[in-house]
Amino acid sequence: xxxxxxLLSLLLALTSGGVAGCHSHRGASSSASTKATTMNSAMxxxxxxxxxxxxxxxxxxxxxxILKPRADQEDAARSYQKLKPAAWMHxxxxxxxxxxxxxxxxxxxxxxxxSVMGLLVPADLEAALGPCPQDxxxxxxxxxxxxxxxxxxxxxxxxxxxxxxxFVELFPPCSLKEYLANIYETVGPWLR
Amino acid sequence: MPQFDHQNIPQKAAARSRPTHxxxxxxxxxxxxxxxxxxxxxxxxxxxxxxNFIPGGIPxxxxxxxxxxNGPVMANALAPGQVxxxxxxxxxxxxxxxxxxxxxxLLTEAVADFTQVSICLAKMDQNPTxxxxxxxxxxxTYITDLEVDVAAKFKGDDLKYLKRLMTDGQTADSNRPAARxxxxxxxxxxxxxxxxxxxxxxxxxxxxxxxxxxxxxxxQLKAAYKTKTGTELTSDLATAMKGDDLVHARQLIADHSGxxxxxxxxxxxxxxxxxxxxxxxxxxxxxxNSQAGVDAIxxxxxxxxxKITDQLRTAAWEYRELVALKSALxxxxxxxxxxxxxxxxxxxxxxxxxxxxVDQALNKDRKGGRLDTETMGEYFESAKNFGAFTKGSEGLxxxxxxxxxxxxxxxxxxxxxxxxxxxxxxxxxxDFVKAMNYWLDEYTPSGTAGAEEPPTKYGKxxxxxxxxxxxxxxxxxxxxxxxSAPLRYKFMEDTVNDWKKP
Numbered sequence: 001x002x003x004x005x006x007l008l009s010l011l012l013a014l015t016s017g018g019v020a021g022c023h024s025h026r027g028a029s030s031s032a033s034t035k036a037t038t039m040n041s042a043m044x045x046x047x048x049x050x051x052x053x054x055x056x057x058x059x060x061x062x063x064x065x066i067l068k069p070r071a072d073q074e075d076a077a078r079s080y081q082k083l084k085p086a087a088w089m090h091x092x093x094x095x096x097x098x099x100x101x102x103x104x105x106x107x108x109x110x111x112x113x114x115s116v117m118g119l120l121v122p123a124d125l126e127a128a129l130g131p132c133p134q135d136x137x138x139x140x141x142x143x144x145x146x147x148x149x150x151x152x153x154x155x156x157x158x159x160x161x162x163x164x165x166x167f168v169e170l171f172p173p174c175s176l177k178e179y180l181a182n183i184y185e186t187v188g189p190w191l192r
Numbered sequence: 193m194p195q196f197d198h199q200n201i202p203q204k205a206a207a208r209s210r211p212t213h214x215x216x217x218x219x220x221x222x223x224x225x226x227x228x229x230x231x232x233x234x235x236x237x238x239x240x241x242x243x244n245f246i247p248g249g250i251p252x253x254x255x256x257x258x259x260x261x262n263g264p265v266m267a268n269a270l271a272p273g274q275v276x277x278x279x280x281x282x283x284x285x286x287x288x289x290x291x292x293x294x295x296x297x298l299l300t301e302a303v304a305d306f307t308q309v310s311i312c313l314a315k316m317d318q319n320p321t322x323x324x325x326x327x328x329x330x331x332x333t334y335i336t337d338l339e340v341d342v343a344a345k346f347k348g349d350d351l352k353y354l355k356r357l358m359t360d361g362q363t364a365d366s367n368r369p370a371a372r373x374x375x376x377x378x379x380x381x382x383x384x385x386x387x388x389x390x391x392x393x394x395x396x397x398x399x400x401x402x403x404x405x406x407x408x409x410x411x412q413l414k415a416a417y418k419t420k421t422g423t424e425l426t427s428d429l430a431t432a433m434k435g436d437d438l439v440h441a442r443q444l445i446a447d448h449s450g451x452x453x454x455x456x457x458x459x460x461x462x463x464x465x466x467x468x469x470x471x472x473x474x475x476x477x478x479x480x481n482s483q484a485g486v487d488a489i490x491x492x493x494x495x496x497x498x499k500i501t502d503q504l505r506t507a508a509w510e511y512r513e514l515v516a517l518k519s520a521l522x523x524x525x526x527x528x529x530x531x532x533x534x535x536x537x538x539x540x541x542x543x544x545x546x547x548x549x550v551d552q553a554l555n556k557d558r559k560g561g562r563l564d565t566e567t568m569g570e571y572f573e574s575a576k577n578f579g580a581f582t583k584g585s586e587g588l589x590x591x592x593x594x595x596x597x598x599x600x601x602x603x604x605x606x607x608x609x610x611x612x613x614x615x616x617x618x619x620x621x622x623d624f625v626k627a628m629n630y631w632l633d634e635y636t637p638s639g640t641a642g643a644e645e646p647p648t649k650y651g652k653x654x655x656x657x658x659x660x661x662x663x664x665x666x667x668x669x670x671x672x673x674x675x676s677a678p679l680r681y682k683f684m685e686d687t688v689n690d691w692k693k694p
């Protein structure tokens with residue numbers, strides 16, 4: 001089963017053009033056996049996220065062509081969590097998402113705009129992606145009572161607090177191990 | 193974020209004899225100041241005793257436990273249209289000096305009374321801060337260690353039991369998950385121990401002390417006992433035990449959920465604490481209500497199993513915490529209580545209406561959630577409540593914890609300013625994110641090179657934490673904030689100035 005999952009992840013990565021944040025799938029160690037891990041990311045049906053799910057294979061130049069960002073809406077030396085450095089692009093008049101690139105390849109689409117989050121229901125996401133295994137449920141920077149549900153095998157992670165989706169990360173599929181190693185920034189203790 | 197570390201708090205030098213430095217001017221370090229304050233409290237207490245001395249009178253064998261009922265007296269008959277006023281919460285005050293005195297009296301008897309010593313120690317509620325303070329007061333007054341005196345008088349299971357009551361939060365079993373308690377076994381043990389005149393009172397204590405006075409656990413034990421015996425635990429205890437034995441057994445299963453408990457070092461502190469609680473409610477519209485904090489945690493952590501949330505319990509306030517709370521609320525005075533009516537916040541309901549002292553928080557809202565030993569304070573938006581936890585008061589009054597804090601008293605006060613900001617300044621979060629290019633949104637750093645950083649390391653956790661840390665720096669260390677984070681200083685300055693505009 002593990003070998004099948006690893007091969008599936010590898011296939012997904014190859015079809016999506018690979019990702020710097022998720023360089024290789026040789027280290028795939030996920031033991032998850034969810035709906036998400038047994039389906040191709042193209043099979044995921046989340047209507048509210050569809051425009052962005054489809055854009056994960058775009059290059060920096062292609063995204064630039066869509067967003068047509070002003071000079072201050074683009075920065076070649078930003079970062080997103082562990083993705084450092086990463087080029088950033090964002091034009092809110094065209095698209096609510098923030099795009100991040102490494103070596104011209106898209107490595108992250110980040111969404112937290114309240115108008116988009118308002119369209120998402122945690123139960124619907126779970127229905128589309130399947131139950132999130134315990135080892136894929138992470139602490140979230142969204143808050144002490146927030147949980148981050150990771151489905152890196154299909155390139156989707158979302159954070160929920162008080163039954164509201166706080167943010168969504170979309171990226172080229174990878175294993176949980178790679179997501180944790182290359183993207184997810186460990187959340188420190190909430191002391192006060 | 194400076195981390196409080198028990199190991200790094202300078203311990204008081206062990207005094208083996210009373211100091212005789214009358215002719216020597218000692219430097220007034222924080223430690224000596226604290227000792228001076230403590231000794232003054234002890235001396236004041238002794239003077240009071242002399243004033244109240246009644247020749248031939250019989251001194252009480254039990255330390256004073258004042259239960260003060262403050263609030264409107266309820267009329268039996270209501271006039272037409274008269275509204276029943278919500279009764280203020282009862283306040284229970286425990287004076288460390290009284291407890292230390294009583295313990296010393298008991299421990300200097302030829303044969304120390306185990307039950308009475310237990311009653312004294314149980315007043316500390318197995319709370320680390322309270323146990324630590326009692327030890328300090330005892331040592332400051334009698335020069336010897338409380339543990340040493342107890343160990344000199346008791347041994348075996350009796351000593352083990354008394355040590356359990358003196359658990360200070362640092363021992364391996366102090367945070368033993370009560371969820372592992374097997375209530376069926378405990379009920380069976382009680383059933384065996386309770387046997388009319390042959391009742392094994394020490395066995396009863398040993399069972400009941402494991403509950404650490406946690407209401408939900410007491411309820412579970414009562415239910416298990418009734419299932420086992422068909423009778424009520426409290427009734428059986430009352431039948432089988434009497435005098436101090438019964439007092440202590442009841443003490444171990446007392447329900448404190450409707451009571452605010454305060455630990456003080458003098459009668460003056462007791463009086464002041466009561467006045468502070470009334471003042472906070474009358475002036476700032478903030479009720480001191482610890483059970484509200486327990487309820488808020490249960491509501492905001494719905495995924496955590498009941499067997500864990502059942503372990504949540506209120507804790508006693510330290511007098512200094514109430515002083516710190518009053519000072520913290522003063523920072524936000526223009527938008528609290530009646531003052532809020534004249535501010536720009538008049539249209540929105542006050543975001544903090546209760547404050548609580550709770551023993552422990554929960555670490556995460558998941559099935560694997562457990563009691564948390566790190567959280568010092570937490571704001572609960574759904575309940576408009578802010579909870580102060582025992583962790584936040586550890587080492588209260590002690591020496592510096594490092595970082596920007598001169599003392600743990602400052603750490604407590606700044607934690608309170610910080611938590612209040614989570615509620616009272618939440619309306620400014622979006623503006624804060626827009627004004628600080630450090631943040632992409634409420635949760636995500638922008639990664640922008642050269643962006644002004646949050647004033648503390650903990651402020652980097654999220655924009656909300658950044659704003660709360662910025663607020664405490666603004667009110668507590670304004671010059672430092674202005675120097676290190678001028679954008680944030682300006683943001684807070686504008687925010688506070690706007691409060692004055694209705």
